[in-house]
Amino acid sequence: MFNIDLSSRVPIYEQLYKKTLELAIKGVLKENTQLPSVRGLAKDLGVNPNTVSKAYQLLERDGIIYSVSGIGSFIAKINTNALMEYAFEDFDKAVEEALKASVSKEELIERIKNFKVGNGL
């Protein structure tokens, strides 16, 4: 559920943040669903509890989850539109870069149409 890439240059806590957010957007994790405990998830992933804690704190700061001391962490009431905007964040940047590199909108659209999932790497 929370696959992360330890060898990636993207920080672990950031991967956890994104993954959780992604699952929330997709609806896999619904409101009030309890997340794995800080220590439990850390053990599962083979990372330090502090790292998981950091991800959870960022998620709470941004209103994606809420944490209750002594109880656990849970998915918060979700504003779908706001979350969707987040989902477009990296996409917009990439589009901007491509356009600056003199790639036309039509080319980008064509590329999306022909896009096969699993191209990566």
Added chain:
Amino acid sequence: MFNIDLSSRVPIYEQLYKKTLELAIKGVLKENTQLPSVRGLAKDLGVNPNTVSKAYQLLERDGIIYSVSGIGSFIAKINTNALMEYAFEDFDKAVEEALKASVSKEELIERIKNFKVGNGL
């Protein structure tokens, strides 16, 4: 010509790499065009010569430029198709991520059509 953002979290040498490649793709820098000298560009940008050197060495490794000791660095013979593939690298990643986050291709295409340059930040 070589605007870079010193406060960005993207390494300077990587910004230089991308910027040079972008200019090569756009045709602003044509084959055999001489690039600024390592020391000269470093002074202009207010960075260390080693940093510029690193960018140039990566560019040479990837066949974007060629360097001649005692002379300078120049834009190499360009395989436009290959360079174009590079231009799509980040874009493809972003599309992949968006699709994984259950955003439809149609939504992405619509977003590109409505995209206004200068959205960023």
Added chain:
DNA sequence: GAGGTGTATTACTACGCATAGTACACCAAA
């Protein structure tokens, strides 16, 4: 009380980016 939860703190290590300084080999032009 025991054991689970989130939270906070301090110290430490590891790594990559960047700087600083120096040195060498090469080439072109005065």
Added chain:
DNA sequence: TTTGGTGTACTATGCGTAGTAATACACCTC
């Protein structure tokens, strides 16, 4: 030949961030 510019190489250092390690505390449930 000398001078000054070029790329290249090397070592050392500083610095910020990520991550680990080890505690400790407060809270809740059973």
